[in-house]
Amino acid sequence: MRSLHIGLTGGIGSGKSTVAQTLVELGAALVDTDAIARRLTAPHGAALPAIAQVFGSEMVSAQAGLDRDRMRALAFSDPSARRRLEGILHPLIGETARAEATAATQAGAAAVVFDVPLLAESAHWRGRVDRVLVVDCEESTQVRRVMARSGWAEETVLRVIAQQAPRPLRRSIADAVIFNDTLSQQALQGEVRSLWSHWLPR
Numbered sequence: 230m231r232s233l234h235i236g237l238t239g240g241i242g243s244g245k246s247t248v249a250q251t252l253v254e255l256g257a258a259l260v261d262t263d264a265i266a267r268r269l270t271a272p273h274g275a276a277l278p279a280i281a282q283v284f285g286s287e288m289v290s291a292q293a294g295l296d297r298d299r300m301r302a303l304a305f306s307d308p309s310a311r312r313r314l315e316g317i318l319h320p321l322i323g324e325t326a327r328a329e330a331t332a333a334t335q336a337g338a339a340a341v342v343f344d345v346p347l348l349a350e351s352a353h354w355r356g357r358v359d360r361v362l363v364v365d366c367e368e369s370t371q372v373r374r375v376m377a378r379s380g381w382a383e384e385t386v387l388r389v390i391a392q393q394a395p396r397p398l399r400r401s402i403a404d405a406v407i408f409n410d411t412l413s414q415q416a417l418q419g420e421v422r423s424l425w426s427h428w429l430p431r
């Protein structure tokens with residue numbers, strides 16, 4: 230039987246990874262597109278030759294893979310560079326994600342969860358999933374959580390939030406929204422569990 234494909238998204242600090250973890254505990258297979266992107270750009274990663282060709286060999290090294298700080302600085306200051314990088318990475322991420330989902334389905338997973346931070350921005354991804362699950366919270370909560378989790382300065386978190394889809398856009402593409410703002414971790418797990426039994430009745 231084909232597994233249910235769930236697209237999971239949310240702004241930074243919304244609790245998306247926490248929800249993904251609970252879904253895995255319930256039996257879903259997780260396809261983490263950020264992790265795939267990191268592997269593609271790690272030493273010997275499949276994206277490195279194309280990145281070196283487009284951005285110059287100084288952007289990659291055999292020992293460290295992609296120079297992330299340098300690429301981040303370039304992508305922040307030059308939107309066309311960001312688009313060129315995405316033009317290299319997105320097809321490779323899509324291909325890898327598809328292969329991982331096929332393997333999980335063949336192994337009998339009832340559901341495959343695609344963790345896609347940019348799902349709201351990508352019609353392509355939305356067309357590939359059966360359901361979209363959005364994790365949402367107030368911006369002040371995002372800032373507080375990411376400062377605590379990652380030790381970032383407030384303005385760094387705000388800059389990332391400004392680059393992501395606005396909350397109303399993200400909510401507008403959702404089949405279900407989990408509002409993870411004042412929920413305890415336990416209550417959050419309960420919400421995920423009840424959605425799971427709704428979408429995957431035994």
Ligand code: ADP
Nearest residue numbers: 241242243244245246247374378412413414417
């Ligand atoms: P994201 O993947 O969306 O960036 P995370 O799942 O990593 O967010 O959550 C950000 C931080 O907030 C983590 O440290 C996580 O443990 C914490 N967190 C998430 N949801 C809750 C919650 N309901 N109660 C308390 N802490 C939470």
